[in-house]
Amino acid sequence: MMSDVKIEQLLSCDILELSEVEQVNFYLELVDFLQDLDRIYYDNNDPQIDDNIYDKLKSLHIKMITVYPYLKEHSKYYSTVGYKPSEKFNKIIHKVPMLSLSNIFDKDGLEDFIDKIRKYLNAEEDQFIEIVSEPKIDGLSATILYEKGVLTQAATRGDGYQGENVTENIKTISNIPKTIDSLDAPDRFEIRGEIYMTKSDFIKLNNKMVSEGKQTYVNPRNTAAGSLRHIDPNVTYSRNLKFFAYTWGDLSKIPCSTHFDMINLFKRWGFQVSPYTKNNKSLNQIYESYLEMNNLRSSLDYDIDGVVYKVNSIELQNRLGFISRSPRWAIAHKFEAEKAITRILDIEVQVGRTGSLTPVAKLEPVNIGGVLVKNATLHNEDFIKGINSEGLSIREGVDIRINDLVEIIRSGDVIPKVISVDKDARNKETEEFIFPIQCPVCKSPAIKERSEVTGKMSSTRRCTGGLYCESQILGCLEFFVSRNAMNIEGLGGKTMQLFFDNNFVISPSDIFTLEARQRNKEINILSLDGWGDLSMNNLFSNINERRSVTLDKLIYSLGIRHVGINTSKLIAQQLNSLQNLYEIIAEANNDYNKILNFLTDIDGLGKVAIESFLTFLTNEENLQILKRLSDEIEVRDLDIVINPNSVVQGLNIVFTGKFNGMSRSEAKDNAERMGAKVLSSVTSRTDLLIIGDEPGSKLKKAKELEIKIVTELEWLDIVKG
Ligand SMILES: [Zn+2]
Structure with a gap:
């Protein structure tokens, strides 16, 4: 469940507020997390998190590189829609991509969807465009190819463009016809739909796991995914998976002119289709279909998480086409989250990789929609106090305390959250929760800052420990070796994690002593998985190439908050040498304001950045880390030779x-x-x-x-x- 907190930290971040260093750090953190998820999925056939959350993280990733395109240089990880296909199965390229739908959450979203379609098609006032609604089954999508009436190939969605060949596994699913004996079936057609496990089969399976003393499964959807992607088709067979057909991919001929007729045709061919598929002729009808499904939701033997709307006319679908990665003619209307009441047993404050302090409520375990919830995020210090990020009061200003009875909300989309506190049920003796002003990990001061961009006070408290806070070191190290910083090839991501976990590198200077320590047999890189003489020596030579660095690069590489490339350059230009840097830091310890004023005078340097720079380096631990580092490398003074006759001199x-x-x-x-x-x-x-x-x-x-x-x-x- 702890990854939930991490997800919340990532998803709740206002990326427009990030300073340059934070942008990189946050981005690397996000990419790391996504890569972990992909790897877990790939290795264990087991998606650890909800597809919706995964998709949200993916779109956050896309948003990051859209807003900050330079981040692409920091990682090769971008531009995939879903899970990477596993190498356990052959890959199949989808002739027609299997892309995901955008989501809406309320009636306004629905009206907006219809409105945009009408505008796009330039529809007449009195002409309503028919919309088919159908329940959104919470399973995993698959595509099944029939040639001359015979099932010949089946694949998972994968990343949307290529999936895994799961033909043998799909053939074990009882309600998928292996042959189609119908005159109106085209020579070649691809049926698409959702593989799912019923709630009752899920409970049966878990009972069996309990009786065998094995670990139980988390939810039907993940279990269906793991079962379909199992290497042994017999296991898939034993899980009794089911399939709903709801769309198509490649077709040699389109036999109907509407979506609704196509679905009926699938039914005649022997596929299970949702009995709740409806063709709606007005906005009210669509919304009624939604409400009806919402009411039916708990009585169905399979999970649904919303209703999908599709333009009925295939011709119009083709005209509408796609917008970025989703069709313009279809959208998913998600259900509201499910709720429960429980007690807060404790409040734990965790420190993220960028130093943010996130409070987490430890709950008396409570079952919400079939999932046992033990933690809920409390976002930040202000949220506990009853204040939102705009400084306005939430929950009528009621704070959150240990022992409080609270209402928790959970849906596929969000991490469990506290939405209200039962103040009447509060015991008189409970005390207000005091948020720590020291980092719980490294004991450095944890401070709130004013945003450089908006000028608002941040709701989040952050540890100022930087390079010596255990929660932040790894992030700092990854930033340190990244492309725009020290640019040490072959030491990013997983390698840094590995070296860090093995205590080979816990501070930037350690990077430059790796070779010596390997030679003295203090460490053994060759004992690590996947490392040989060649890769090790390559790494050493990459490191040695970077032993000489200019002052601005060095400052930037330290990953000080608000001190980006430009700021580092300006500071370096003002200071000229590392020696001068040490001198002004020593002086700042005596007369902080004098040095603050001296640096703030530089054109283009903001006070926030300078304060952050000075706070970081007047911290003795950080200064020592920098000194140890500078002992190992050559720091060049800035070598800008200014042409005195230049016309832009001084501009x-x-x-x-x-x-x-x-x-x-x-x-x-x-x-x-x-x-x-x-x-x-x-x-x-x-x-x-x-x-x-x-x-x-x-x-x-x-x-x-x-x-x-x-x-x-x-x-x-x-x-x-
Ligand atoms: Zn700390």
Whole structure:
């Protein structure tokens, strides 16, 4: 269940508020987590989390690289829809991709869906577009190919573009016809639908597991997935899986003109289709179908988690097509979460990889919709107090205390959450929960900050321990070796985790002593799984290539909050050498404000960043870590040679958009060499904005401020002189 907390931390993060260092750290954390999930699924045939949550994490990932495209450089992990297909099965490429549906959660969402369709099709006022509704079965999707009436191939959804060949397993499912004996069946057609396990079969299976002294399964859906993807088709057979047909993939000929007729045809061919499939002719009818399914939900012998709406006319479906990864003509209307009342036994505060303190309620275990819930997230300090992220009161301002009776909500989409507190049931002796102001892991001060972007006080308290907080070290180390930081190839992700778990690397300096320690037999890298002489020596040479680094890279690599690439550069330009850096830190210990003012004077450096920088390095533990590191490497002073005759000398310039003839970093380096200061945002102090393709909001702002704007080509002319 602890991964629930992690998921909550990831999903509740407002990514627009992240500083540059946090963006990278958060991104790496997300990718790590997704990779773990994929690996667990791949190794054990067992999806550990709900598909919906997995999809949410995936879309968060896509959102991250959309908002911060540079993050793509930090990891190769992107652009998949579902689980990676396992290598236990052959892969099958879907001729027609199996993409996922977007979700809506209320009637407004439904109206919006219909509205968009009407607008897109430019429909007449009085013409209603027929919408088929059907229950959304909570199982896993599969596609089954019939050629000349014979089942020849079946596959899982996989990542949406290629799935696993599970033909033999699918053939064991009793309600899937192996042959179709019907004149109107096309020569070649692919039936798609949901494989599921009934609730009663699930309970039977778990009873059997208990009687055999084995561990029980978590829920019918995961069990169905594991059963279908079992290496032994006999096991699949023994699990008594079922199948509902609800759509199709590749067809040699489309025999009908509407979705509804197709479903009826499937039924005639011998497939089980949902008896609740309905063709609706008005918005009210659609919504009534939804309410009806919601009422029926608990009485069905299989889990459903919502209702799917599809445009009935196939011709219109084709016209509507796709928007990003989902069809424009279909959507899933999710049911509301299920609730229960229970008691909070304790409140535990956990520290995430980016240092955020997350409180978790330990609950008296309670059954919600067939799942035993033991933890609920309490989000952050303010949430416990009864305040939301806008500073407004929630739960009528009632705080949350240990021993409180609370209402918990859970659905496939969200981590169990506390939605209300029964204040009347509260014992007079219970005390207000005091949120720790020290990190529970490393005892460093845990502080709240004001957002650089919005100026609002954060609801989240964060540990300031950085490189020596056990919860943050691994994240810091991964950041340290990442591409824009020290750029040590072959040491990211799983390797760093492995070295960390084996205590080979627990601080950045350890990276540079690996080779010596290996030689002195203090550690044995070769004893690790998958490591040989060649890979080890490659790693050593990659590390040795990075033993010399400029001051700005070094500062950036420390992963100090709010100290991104640009800030690191500006600080490094001001300080010039590592020696000077040590001197101002020593001085800051005596007269903090003097140094704060000295650094805040630099154009483009914000107070938040400077404070964060000073807080980090005036912390003796962090300073020692930096000193140990600098003993192992050569830190070069900044080697910018400024051309005194440059026309842009002293100007504040900003780059925006995509450049064709040069990379952004090359452009920046050039500008700096010519004595310009490259800043990240357009302000009244900006002298020059250089625009590439798709320049966006910076261009608009520059125009408003009447700042001089030049194109990439014009800029190149300036550079050439
Ligand atoms: Zn800490």
